Amino acid sequence: MRLHNYIDGQWVEPQLGRYEPDIDPANGEVVAEVPQSDAKDTQRAIQAAKKAFETWRKVPAPKRGEMLFRVGELMKAQKEDLAQAMTREMGKVVTEARGDVQEGIDMAFYMAGEGRRSFGYTTPSELPDKFAMATRDPIGVAGIITPWNFPMAIPTWKIFPALVCGNTVVFKPASETPVLAYRLVKILEEAGIPSGVVNLVFGSGTDVGEVILNDPDVALISFTGSNETGRHVAATAGQHLKRVSLELGGKNAIIVLDDADLELAVEGILWSAFGTTGQRCTACSRLIVQKGVYPELRDRLATRIRSLTLGHGLETATDVGPLITKKALDKVHRYVVLGQREGAQLVVGGHAAVTPSLHGHFYEPTLFANVTPEMTIAQEEIFGPVLSMIQVEDLDEAVRVNNQVVYGLSSSIFTQDVNRVFQAIRDLATGIVYINAGTTGAEIHLPFGGTRGTGNGHREAGTAALDFFSEWKAVYVDFSGRLQRAQIDT
Numbered sequence: 001m002r003l004h005n006y007i008d009g010q011w012v013e014p015q016l017g018r019y020e021p022d023i024d025p026a027n028g029e030v031v032a033e034v035p036q037s038d039a040k041d042t043q044r045a046i047q048a049a050k051k052a053f054e055t056w057r058k059v060p061a062p063k064r065g066e067m068l069f070r071v072g073e074l075m076k077a078q079k080e081d082l083a084q085a086m087t088r089e090m091g092k093v094v095t096e097a098r099g100d101v102q103e104g105i106d107m108a109f110y111m112a113g114e115g116r117r118s119f120g121y122t123t124p125s126e127l128p129d130k131f132a133m134a135t136r137d138p139i140g141v142a143g144i145i146t147p148w149n150f151p152m153a154i155p156t157w158k159i160f161p162a163l164v165c166g167n168t169v170v171f172k173p174a175s176e177t178p179v180l181a182y183r184l185v186k187i188l189e190e191a192g193i194p195s196g197v198v199n200l201v202f203g204s205g206t207d208v209g210e211v212i213l214n215d216p217d218v219a220l221i222s223f224t225g226s227n228e229t230g231r232h233v234a235a236t237a238g239q240h241l242k243r244v245s246l247e248l249g250g251k252n253a254i255i256v257l258d259d260a261d262l263e264l265a266v267e268g269i270l271w272s273a274f275g276t277t278g279q280r281c282t283a284c285s286r287l288i289v290q291k292g293v294y295p296e297l298r299d300r301l302a303t304r305i306r307s308l309t310l311g312h313g314l315e316t317a318t319d320v321g322p323l324i325t326k327k328a329l330d331k332v333h334r335y336v337v338l339g340q341r342e343g344a345q346l347v348v349g350g351h352a353a354v355t356p357s358l359h360g361h362f363y364e365p366t367l368f369a370n371v372t373p374e375m376t377i378a379q380e381e382i383f384g385p386v387l388s389m390i391q392v393e394d395l396d397e398a399v400r401v402n403n404q405v406v407y408g409l410s411s412s413i414f415t416q417d418v419n420r421v422f423q424a425i426r427d428l429a430t431g432i433v434y435i436n437a438g439t440t441g442a443e444i445h446l447p448f449g450g451t452r453g454t455g456n457g458h459r460e461a462g463t464a465a466l467d468f469f470s471e472w473k474a475v476y477v478d479f480s481g482r483l484q485r486a487q488i489d490t
């Protein structure tokens, strides 16, 4: 299958006519051919979005919402097919791929409803015969730059609120997951989104991303990806005073206290650490354990990890799929080698998985014990199936360890003690906190995002997304028929 860009309502070839293969990471098969666009393609898309903004911003928000409702219906009808295409394209097991698509469906229906809400507020004026209100205004062209690990959910978190707020979109998906981006834009087209309102440009960060960041006609940038790229995005877009939302990953921890339900904790840990092969921003990569349960938890985890089945995500027996690329696999292994060199104890895993039936980028789910909070494997985001166990005395120390990383996306605590639960909620310095559940599984109607190195203070999803994708306008209506001076005529 050869994919095309979508510019001003037309499916078009990249002007240089260059294509790259999109590869199934579990078996190396070519899934699609992807356009390699350049600055000209990108500028055309930006100009189409700029032109469409003038009409789209005046379409009543409930009508914009109705289109998203149709998008949700279409996604629902194609859910299984989209999920299978996702597994083929980026490797996550199909049960999780279904969840990824479902997250997009949820976002479509939620944002469809925002078409009839998008609440502003009225407030009394300090002067008589004067009315005051604050409303949400559309902003302009939104540059949407998304990662490969949630190829459906993350684009929808950005594109749907952008649209319901009245902005138009230039969408540059990750090079690793073009098919899902293509399918999403096909659905938007089928749902009746007018020409130019959503534009899709495939290509590299240097050829396409840079143009989006630097073009003065792009007003907003919403980016999810690595910390390093995020800094570059912020610095570049900052030069142009663009509004920028960054979501840059995590080093998320699960805390297990002595009184925890260990069986439940083990389930939560396995799901959070090895689900999506550890390639979630919200994945758990640190386990902070109170000393009383440390040995038992380590042993129970080791047994369960050994029984996880690696394989193609479309096979029903598979628990853990491949990593996205060979480069990702090499990076994971470098961290594992470093962990051992720094003195951590390798309990399970620690190698690329080599079995005759697996030709993809598979890595054994890996558990380290005797990790100290300062070790590199306990500080840096690995983005793979590697879990590090740190022992602590009590909750105070657990919270300190949790908070001493540069990231602040999600955290979790397993305990039965309500007092310690509320202390944890207050003191864990992350944007998302789970009680008696793992670190993954955020729902779309709550704010998603993190503190410190995870981003730049914005939140996605929920009504927080509207705050990013709209501009507040304060409106004063004086019906006194005379000049009334605020702060003067008191």
Ligand code: UN1
Residues within 6 Å of the ligand: 103, 149, 150, 224, 279, 280, 281, 282, 283, 439, 440, 441, 442, 443
């Ligand atoms: C991500 O990894 O970037 O909470 C997003 C979760 C999912 C979203 C993860 N709902 O794990």
